[in-house]
Amino acid sequence: MAFSAANCFAESIFSIMNHEIKSNSSRSWMQTVADTQLPITVIHGQYPGPVLTLTAGIHGDEFPAIFALQKLRQAIHPDRLHGTLVIVHLANLEGFHGRRVALSPVDEKNLNRIFPGHVDGTLTEQVAYFMTHQIISKTDYLIDIHSGSWNETLLPHVYSPVMNKHALDKKTLAFAKSLGVPHIVLYDERPHDPEHSISYPNTAQTRGKPALTLEVGQLGQSEEQDIEQIYQASMRAMRYLAMYDLGQQDNPDAISSHVALYRKLVDVQSPFTGIFRPYTQVGEQVKQGQAIGQVSDYFGNVMTTLYAPVTGTVLMQKQTPPIRKGESTTDIAISH
Ligand SMILES: [Zn+2]
Secondary structure, three states: OOOOOOOOOOOOEEEEOOEEEEOOEEEEEEEEEOOEEEEEEEEEOOEEEEEEEEEOOOOOOOOHHHHHHHHHHHHOOHHHOEEEEEEEOOOOHHHHHOOOOOEOOOOOOEHHHOOOOOOOOOHHHHHHHHHHHHHHHHOOEEEEEEOOOOOEEEOOEEEEEOOOOHHHHHHHHHHHHHOOOOEEEEEOOOOOOHHHOOOHHHHHHOOOOOEEEEEOOOOOOOOHHHHHHHHHHHHHHHHHOOOOOHHHOOOHHHHHOOOEEEEEEEEEEOOOOEEEEEOOOOOOEEOOOOEEEEEEOOOOOEEEEEEOOOOEEEEEEEOOOEEOOOOEEEEEEEEO
């Protein structure tokens, strides 16, 4: 396995964000970026290997990954680590403390839609710029970890980006399968130009680095089983990359045999502003034309029934009543 020049073990020092971390050591700090901070941990292993970055809290209302990465920080010992683990514990501190769905209250921007960022832009754009140049540039593999917001249920899944570059796509899908999460969406709807990337993983992908989005947890909760699933997925990724617990590698065949691959997501938008009630649940198979929910007015009159435009699996769904015209109510995944 070949690793990038960013991972220079000749000097046994990993340089990132103006910190120099010696091999077989770890460090946690609050990294100042413009008018905010990023809580960072770097664990630089005793042995050579890849750089893996795990990130929580790009959306400040998605909590399980924050706890899973705290647990990982405690569990990974540098003297058993091959390569380097970079943990961004909470990428959107302002959104987290502002209790905001997806956005930062400082500039009303969604951090995961404004990459690669701007050096002299708004606060969120500056954070994106920093992450592009100080984190993605130093990493070989990346997992950006999300959950359903307070109003959303979802089936745990992984987005494996498709860039129509054979070697990168193959490497990315194998990495996605290694997480042991049974639903994988092949996602080809992002730009290929590194100067016009959109999301955090897309920015890594346009720079040739396998980068996944992991979605586990829902309704703004911090359930122990979701934290555990993210923790286990992170450990599996590290074992797959031969970074940790080399003797206990999962049998890749055993994992991949349970994976459902999807080629596309179709969202069902509400044509009215009002009150949404779903008829389905995440994980349910729906047939094209099946009624999947209704939108009523504030007096209880049904304004429309929503029907599945395709046959597939309900992957994500709004689970609370408020809905605006044009908002997605349900995301249906079509099998590969
Ligand atoms: Zn999110």
